[in-house]
Amino acid sequence: MKTQHTTKFSLLLAAFLTLTFLAPAAFAQQDQNVEMDGQRGKHGAMKHRGKMMKELMPPRMILKHGDAIGLTDAQRTEITKIVEDSRKNAEKLQAELQTETDKLTPLLAAAKPDTNAALRQADRVFAAENKLKRARLETMLRTKRALTPEQVTKIDQFRKNRGEKRGKNHDGNQKHRKHRQNQAE
Numbered sequence: 001m002k003t004q005h006t007t008k009f010s011l012l013l014a015a016f017l018t019l020t021f022l023a024p025a026a027f028a029q030q031d032q033n034v035e036m037d038g039q040r041g042k043h044g045a046m047k048h049r050g051k052m053m054k055e056l057m058p059p060r061m062i063l064k065h066g067d068a069i070g071l072t073d074a075q076r077t078e079i080t081k082i083v084e085d086s087r088k089n090a091e092k093l094q095a096e097l098q099t100e101t102d103k104l105t106p107l108l109a110a111a112k113p114d115t116n117a118a119l120r121q122a123d124r125v126f127a128a129e130n131k132l133k134r135a136r137l138e139t140m141l142r143t144k145r146a147l148t149p150e151q152v153t154k155i156d157q158f159r160k161n162r163g164e165k166r167g168k169n170h171d172g173n174q175k176h177r178k179h180r181q182n183q184a185e
Helices: 002-029 044-053 059-064 073-109 115-145 149-165 175-184
Strands: none
Touching (some): 059 115, 059 149
């Protein structure tokens, strides 16, 4: 019975760690799902990330609105190449992150974990996560550099309009959140 309990605990711990360490990487890859205003939850880190993300443009958004912002064929080709290169690199980095996470899981699942070994491996997981995040940032920076200032302004306007269509007010909070708060009072 104790072995079964330990196995269940190990599986739950492995699932938790996988979600904890891989979810941020997956989130970073889903550029269309990033809330540009950074108002997800009450976590200060998300607010800071949101402020940073407001200055960057996901390549998919730029390509989607390419005609409307006057993207030239040369720019479209350059951005497409940036995205392809980035995707290849991200796949490598994602595999590295998975490998490092797989090495950490059994260290944490041990009945008496070796703290130093687990922390060393956790540092490797964090380093792999940071490489993935850095690569994503580099992609967005390279993409933005391919645009003219006028095109950047147009993309900003599309983003602003998208936020308004989603029912967000000027500070990025969803209107229904305020409505729920008022009902609770």
